[in-house]
Amino acid sequence: MFVPLQEKEAKAEIAAKWDDSSESYDSHHGHGIKTKKEHEAWIEALSAVLPPIGSKVLDVGCGTGEMSCVLAEMGYIVTGVDLSERMLQKARSKANVADLKVRFEPGDAEKLSFEDESFDAVLNRHVFWTLLRPRSALQEWKRVLKNEGRLIVIDGLWMDVSLESKLRRLIGDLSILILERRNPREGWYSKETESALPHPRGMDAQKARTYLEEAGFKGIDLTYLDNIRNIQRKHMPFSQKVTHNAAYYMICGQK
Ligand SMILES: C[S@@+](CC[C@H](N)C(=O)[O-])C[C@H]1O[C@@H](n2cnc3c(N)ncnc32)[C@H](O)[C@@H]1O
Numbered sequence: 220m221f222v223p224l225q226e227k228e229a230k231a232e233i234a235a236k237w238d239d240s241s242e243s244y245d246s247h248h249g250h251g252i253k254t255k256k257e258h259e260a261w262i263e264a265l266s267a268v269l270p271p272i273g274s275k276v277l278d279v280g281c282g283t284g285e286m287s288c289v290l291a292e293m294g295y296i297v298t299g300v301d302l303s304e305r306m307l308q309k310a311r312s313k314a315n316v317a318d319l320k321v322r323f324e325p326g327d328a329e330k331l332s333f334e335d336e337s338f339d340a341v342l343n344r345h346v347f348w349t350l351l352r353p354r355s356a357l358q359e360w361k362r363v364l365k366n367e368g369r370l371i372v373i374d375g376l377w378m379d380v381s382l383e384s385k386l387r388r389l390i391g392d393l394s395i396l397i398l399e400r401r402n403p404r405e406g407w408y409s410k411e412t413e414s415a416l417p418h419p420r421g422m423d424a425q426k427a428r429t430y431l432e433e434a435g436f437k438g439i440d441l442t443y444l445d446n447i448r449n450i451q452r453k454h455m456p457f458s459q460k461v462t463h464n465a466a467y468y469m470i471c472g473q474k
Contacts (some may be wrong), residue, residue: 225474229270229351229412230302230327236408237282237303242308244283247457257450261289263287264444268371268471274339277363279328279356280346284310284321290342291319298338300326329356336365350419357412357434364474370436373444375422375465407439424468438470445466 230370237244238244245251254257254277269276278287281299283306291297291314299321301307307323327331328343329352341360350356360370413419418426424441448467 226351230416232408232412233349237301238305241283241303241305241309244309245285247326249451250285251283252289254450257447258289260447261286261452262293262434264442264469265289265293265371267442268369268440268469269293270369272340275337276340276342277331277333277338277360279326279331279341279343279360280349281307281310281323281346284313284323286320286342287321288319289318289325291312291321292317292322295340298322298324298333300324300328302327302333304326305333307416312441315422329359331359331363335365336368337363338368339368340363340371342371342373345375347372347374347427348418349416350418351415353417353430356433357430357436361434361436361474366474367474370431370472370474371469372426372427372471373467373469374422375467376421421465423468424470427470431470434455434472436474439470439472441468441470 233448235444238428240394252261269290274295276290276295276297278284278290278297278299280305281287284299287297288308299307299310301310301323303326307325310321310323315322328350343360347353347356364370370396401415407413408416408419422430424443428439428441444467448465
């Protein structure tokens with residue numbers, strides 16, 4: 220019998236899953252920044268939407284701190300929070316090696332421990348799809364933003380249902396089955412946790428816009444990150460390259 224998970228159990232599974240994948244996370248193209256070209260493309264995209272250098276930025280669901288470190292390099296005062304302690308450990312050691320000052324701490328995107336109006340910008344990359352309560356998270360991000368602070372959400376519709384995407388996934392799945400000899404259809408989370416997530420396949424940009432509007436963000440601005448997606452694709456293994464065609468975007472709003 221299917222029993223829906225309680226929020227606490229689902230979050231424990233989410234944290235454990237990311238703990239387990241913390242070692243290999245950065246090795247995947249699209250997670251770790253692999254080339255100078257991609258690094259420069261991220262700086263260009265972020266510079267266009269961030270407040271002035273030296274402002275305080277919160278990276279929510281920071282994972283191994285890939286974005287946090289880019290932000291710190293750019294000269295921002297960065298705090299990263301995540302549910303997974305082992306992702307945070309990776310983030311801390313990455314920042315140490317690069318001699319970057321970033322504060323990484325455990326935290327829940329849907330219930331932050333910061334005072335109201337603590338940050339000039341709140342950013343997150345690839346996090347929305349794994350939130351149980353995206354609306355609560357948006358309210359929290361708005362609460363910790365200063366007036367006129369910027370929210371920056373980087374995301375994609377990872378598994379859209381167009382015929383082309385389905386065909387691409389089929390080819391990718393077959394190559395995983397044959398070349399990597401593993402089950403390509405194994406879900407990331409358990410069925411119970413997946414069914415508790417409103418967007419387990421990612422989120423299209425229009426839906427993200429609606430969320431930001433409903434949460435009261437103003438001046439919403441959408442940029443597609445095709446250039447970054449294409450740079451990432453160049454170096455991917457075949458099974459990933461063939462499926463990596465999702466609409467990839469950055470959507471921003473102001474408090
Ligand atoms: C796909 S990873 C993205 C990591 C990082 N933002 C990046 O761009 O590489 C998703 C991250 O969100 C974190 N996460 C999931 N739910 C969370 C929550 N409620 N609060 C904080 N972090 C969360 C996971 O632990 C994981 O590190």
